[in-house]
Amino acid sequence: MKYKSPYFIVEVSSNHSQDFDRCIKFIELSKKINASAVKFQLFDINKLFAPEILNVSKMHRDRSSWELPKEFIPDLYKRSKELSIDFGCTPFYLEAVDFLYDYVDFYKVASFELLWDDLLIEIAKTKKRVIISTGMADEMEVLHAVKVLKENGSKDISILHCNSSYPTPIDDSNLSAIKTLSMLTGLKSGWSDHTRSKAVLYRAIHKWNAAVIEAHLDIDGMGEEYQDHCWLPDDLAEVISRCIELDDQDIDGDGIIKYTKSESSERMWRRDPEDGLRPFIETRSIFARDHKDDLS
Secondary structure (H helix, E strand, O other): OOOOOOEEEEEOOOOOOOOHHHHHHHHHHHHHOOOOEEEEEEOOHHHHOOHHHHOOOHHHHHHHHHOOOHHHHHHHHHHHHHOOOEEEEEEOOHHHHHHHHHHOOEEEEOHHHOOOHHHHHHHHHHOOEEEEEOOOOOHHHHHHHHHHHHHOOOOOEEEEEEOOOOOOOHHHOOOOHHHHHHHHHOOEEEEEEOOOOHHHHHHHHHOOOOOEEEEEEOOOOOOOOHHHHOEOHHHHHHHHHHHHOOOOOOOOOOOOOOOOHHHHHHHHHOOOOOOOOOOOHHHHHHHHHHOHHHHO
């Protein structure tokens, strides 16, 4: 079977700093490092957190500075299309689903929103591709979310194993759940990363066949969320490039123990079991005959 690299999604999250030019840089950089898609988030803290939280927590109120200005969306989508990179967004309130419809190649459902049926229904009714994260969820919650999406029109669903701790301790990754999710739902599965570990990504891809990888990116380490779970461009670019270089290569083969065409000429240069010298005895006379003029 020929290898196919995962669908790599760059998650901008709140690292845009509400700066349009910086948002454009994220799109252009995502294309440069060969990501498949770039994804933003659209939220309004007054529709995200309950009043009981906002009334007493300055930390939560201050997250208004993380909001992406919705008027950016059309031009961000336009730039992504110019560069032939997919554009996705996570809607965090119901009206955002309709607003985003003309501008997204896929919707993303965040782990914290997985239980909100109303949001799942609105997304499913668009019949666009949807990718869901499953951090903190149990099996029944995952199956319920998938059921709601399918019953309301979703046909193209991918499901991501995720740990919602920022950063995720490597030994909490539980990467084998990628396979469990695929077997449980029959959907393409993958990994939403918060470890910032190359080893974890390679393991998710090459051991557990993650079909989709989502990773938070920052341009320069100055973003709101950089700290401990966001990748910098060169590091993520290395992972993507090492996967892409294997595309369409039959690197796994058929598993039969045999010599290959590329090494067939070397077989006769193995040690001869009779005298323990290289190459095989019959090869020596042929080699000597063909190279007798080398001594002149």
